[in-house]
Amino acid sequence: MGDKLLISVLGVGSYGTKKLQMIMDKMQKNAQDNTFISSLHSNEFAFYAIDNDKDVLNTSKAQDSLLLSDESNQETLVAQQVEEKLRQMVGNSDLVILVSAAGGNTSSMVIPAIVESLNEIKIPLAAVVVKPFDFEGSKRSVNAEIAISKVEKLATTLKVLDNNNLISVLNHQPLNEAFAQMDREVVEFVLSFAEKHFVA
Ligand SMILES: Nc1nc2c(ncn2[C@@H]2O[C@H](COP(=O)(O)OP(=O)(O)O)[C@@H](O)[C@H]2O)c(=O)[nH]1
Numbered sequence: 001m002g003d004k005l006l007i008s009v010l011g012v013g014s015y016g017t018k019k020l021q022m023i024m025d026k027m028q029k030n031a032q033d034n035t036f037i038s039s040l041h042s043n044e045f046a047f048y049a050i051d052n053d054k055d056v057l058n059t060s061k062a063q064d065s066l067l068l069s070d071e072s073n074q075e076t077l078v079a080q081q082v083e084e085k086l087r088q089m090v091g092n093s094d095l096v097i098l099v100s101a102a103g104g105n106t107s108s109m110v111i112p113a114i115v116e117s118l119n120e121i122k123i124p125l126a127a128v129v130v131k132p133f134d135f136e137g138s139k140r141s142v143n144a145e146i147a148i149s150k151v152e153k154l155a156t157t158l159k160v161l162d163n164n165n166l167i168s169v170l171n172h173q174p175l176n177e178a179f180a181q182m183d184r185e186v187v188e189f190v191l192s193f194a195e196k197h198f199v200a
């Protein structure tokens with residue numbers, strides 16, 4: 001033992017890309033507060049993003065990112081772009097933690113391509129994904145289910161957070177607070193998953 005693990009956190013779609021910042025901030029804060037478990041220091045973290053929104057990617061502090069081309073509303077094109085770039089980004093990683101809102105137009109196309117590619121290069125995957133509200137329409141819900149079922153087959157760990165569960169709290173909590181609470185669960189998943197995979 002003693003070798004460092006390289007853990008890559010991969011934000012997919014606009015939601016996933018934005019959440020990377022919260023994860024980085026929390027890791028940094030924990031390190032400053034010394035609440036980061038010491039063994040975590042033996043691991044290295046890298047952050048990557050994939051989206052088709054240039055503005056979202058530009059504000060991201062990810063090491064590297066993939067900007068999907070405008071024509072990338074076709075699954076085969078997306079798969080090609082993802083496969084090439086993903087190897088470059090996370091090819092040396094010991095594990096990848098995926099963060100995404102699975103019902104997003106971009107995310108629902110990119111997630112299956114990521115799962116396939118990681119399986120091919122035999123890199124373990126953990127994932128935390130958000131399901132859309134039912135009121136966003138059945139297309140999004142179905143797309144999310146399909147993407148999540150692909151992740152389920154190959155991920156070692158999967159956490160699904162369902163936006164529909166927020167509806168019951170909305171009579172005593174504003175939406176932004178409910179979203180913030182779910183954001184904290186996303187961050188918590190990544191940090192606690194990383195803690196379980198430290199090198200002793
Ligand atoms: N919990 C939560 N869900 C969100 C938030 N913003 C967007 N979503 C969900 O994310 C989905 C869109 O994902 P997004 O990553 O923006 O789409 P993509 O970039 O096209 O993949 C929506 O259908 C919502 O269900 C948020 O702040 N919190």
Ligand SMILES: [Mg+2]
Nearest residue numbers: 013014053106
């Ligand atoms: Mg987007």
